[in-house]
Amino acid sequence: MNLAQKLPSVRGRISENADLSKTNWFQVGGTADILFKPADLEDLQHFLQNKPECPITILGVGSNIIIRDGGIEGVVIKLGRGFAEISHEGAEIICGGAALDVHIATYSAESAIGGLEFLSGIPGTMGGAVAMNAGAYGSEIKDVLVKAELISMDGKAHIFSNKELEFEYRKCGKMQEKQFIVSKVWLNGKHGNSEEISARIVQIKSEREGTQPVRSRTGGSTFKNPPTAKAWELIDKAGLRGFSIGGAQVSEKHCNFLINTGNATAQNIEDLIHHIQEKVLEDSGIRLETEIKIIGRR
Template identity: 45%
Template sequence: MTWRDRLPQVRGRLLKDEPLAPFTWLRVGGPADVLFLPADEADLAAFLAALDPAVPVTPLGVGSNTLVRDGGVEGVVIRLAGRAFAGIERVGDLRLLAGAGALDAHLAREAAAAGLAGLEFYRGVPGSVGGALVMNAGCYGAETADVLVEARAVTRDGRIVQVPAPEMGFSYRRCARAAAGDLVFTAGLFEGRPDDPAAITARMDEITARRESSQPIREKTGGSTFKNPEGHSAWKLVDAAGWRGRAFGGAMFSPQHANFLINTGEATAADLEGLGEKVRAEVEAQTGVRLDWEIRRIGRPAGAA
């Protein structure tokens, strides 16, 4: 008997050996040992409180910047899906409470409808609120740290906690509290400033047009592959190294945007990660600049025990 035979009772769904590729934008990767789709926050908290603390737990959002390796993910993968985690509601005059499963673009639209400026940038972030909290998501000069009041989360031992924004440990595309691995974010409280809804919507339309003209949003991609090194643009370094539009197995850096790694159709996770590592090595050898991954890579390589 293994830990998978002693899973806690839940009201949501527990799926063993569930393929994860359909849950990621890159459409690659092996199965989760167990995929848990909780019914609501209380179901999640009760499950984590009862789960063997030795079992690894990995939250997965909408998979817009996640690469799952071909050998799958050890332990329990938690995906917050459905109405219980996708709601957005107004709190007072200037704040919105958004579930971790709500899309960033939906949060931007709700803020515009409420006449709250400052969250327009989320219209250009292809992910969910939970992911935005985990990686301090942002674009075009704004980021989550600018608008978050506090996050709501469930701890690994099943406690529901509030984490004020100053305690999140935000830096460029990173949240120290998330990196510690002991929290599953379930919601975020965001604050905007009053403005005319039409003016906010116009700014969002500009972001949408800019994104559509410059990024391969209709490809199987993971968004920005590398973080921008200080003083440099990652896409310029990839382009200068000669990797824009150049195939590597079933993987390629987009001809449209050289920092977007794409699955051209039949790529494996090993193809995609292998290309990324090859480009990192060549850029560092040529320029001395180290590229760090922005795409989150999780799981085991193919054939790993």
């Protein structure tokens, strides 16, 4: 009996040998043994409570991830529309784990709720943003998160406060200790002027488009900024602006962004990351740590 035959009956969609290159912004990677898109929270919990023993990988919108060419073993769970709701109570935003950060910012502006404009500068979903304490334009998730509902691999729901999530720079300690799926998040906004909030979002969009390769196949920021420098400056100083391996290239526009120029493999991108780390270490004595996540079989 293969893995697919052991899976519980669900209302969502299950696909075997699913092409994962269509699920990430680099558009690289192999197949998933199983790709499961739950219909809603109840469907997800039912699946987790009745699944066979197998590896589980959680995938968001694929904005800050490299999926290796060998694909992913076991089940990949990708949340969709059933987890993308956005609402508010007063100045507090309540959103699903699959809600896009930019949609949350736009909804907040339309609702005259400020303080969340920075989300428009973060590609990806709220679930991914919580998992890595994503940030941009002077703010990060830990600054605005009130609490989050996380689902453990046994299907149980847990509510954690901001403090309990143990946020650090580009890290959520709680989600590194144990595997969870972000199902719902509460964010603390503040009442403001809708036009002013919208204007700030437009400004952020303009700044992003002017400084980042937003129209290229990219995974966003590749490396964390070291305490004493900016990653892009170290990469540029090492003479790597525009450097390429296969179809993977250091962006001419922003050195901390790697792009797929058309025919890159995941291995090309991973090799380029290692090359950058070596050259920056030689040039500056600093070992860059990846911000982007690399998953799957080689």
